[in-house]
Amino acid sequence: MARGLLLAALALVPVVILVVVVLVLVVIRPGGAHEPTPGLTAEAALASPDGEAIGAVRFLQTSGGVLVIADIQGLTPGGHAFIIHEVGACSPNFDAAGDHFNPTGAEHGFVHSAWQRGGATEAHGGDLPNIYAAADGSARADFFTVGVTLDMGPAHSIFDADGSAIVVHERPDSYGQSEPDTGARLACGVINRT
Numbered sequence: 452m453a454r455g456l457l458l459a460a461l462a463l464v465p466v467v468i469l470v471v472v473v474l475v476l477v478v479i480r481p482g483g484a485h486e487p488t489p490g491l492t493a494e495a496a497l498a499s500p501d502g503e504a505i506g507a508v509r510f511l512q513t514s515g516g517v518l519v520i521a522d523i524q525g526l527t528p529g530g531h532a533f534i535i536h537e538v539g540a541c542s543p544n545f546d547a548a549g550d551h552f553n554p555t556g557a558e559h560g561f562v563h564s565a566w567q568r569g570g571a572t573e574a575h576g577g578d579l580p581n582i583y584a585a586a587d588g589s590a591r592a593d594f595f596t597v598g599v600t601l602d603m604g605p606a607h608s609i610f611d612a613d614g615s616a617i618v619v620h621e622r623p624d625s626y627g628q629s630e631p632d633t634g635a636r637l638a639c640g641v642i643n644r645t
């Protein structure tokens with residue numbers, strides 16, 4: 452009888468090893484169990500504080516991160532912080548968008564970021580590179596971020612319970628190298644699925 456139980460226990464060893472390996476690969480791996488769904492899209496229509504339409508930001512999920520495509524007009528020339536905020540709201544004023552989207556309780560700025568491809572960053576998930584407006588006030592920018600995902604479910608989803616918004620600030624971000632001093636919110640857009 453005892454020998455039978457021992458054999459049964461031994462027979463379970465490969466199963467236990469398999470479960471542990473799967474847990475290590477899927478759950479403990481940096482970035483968690485999240486597998487992105489390439490092809491998902493979203494868009495934010497940007498408005499100025501007086502409600503004028505001043506451009507759009509499109510988002511495309513890829514296997515290596517989210518491609519952000521910005522096409523904006525009517526900005527003051529020069530650098531502007533360009534950041535995803537934690538609430539999908541831009542009214543009654545742009546303060547409704549709340550603080551920077553920060554699903555991991557991280558510090559602000561890329562100087563804190565590990566920048567592991569496909570993994571979690573140590574910066575705010577919503578921290579993005581600055582955009583630069585030309586003398587005519589127009590700005591174009593295309594870049595990837597791994598700080599957010601368009602998939603539902605993961606903590607760094609743009610589409611969490613209260614959504615997200617993208618905000619253009621008055622001044623450029625120092626990426627955490629000094630106290631954030633990005634000034635007023637010049638443009639805001641709620642991010643919606645497309």
Ligand SMILES: [Zn+2]
Binds near residue numbers: 551560577578
């Ligand atoms: Zn931040």
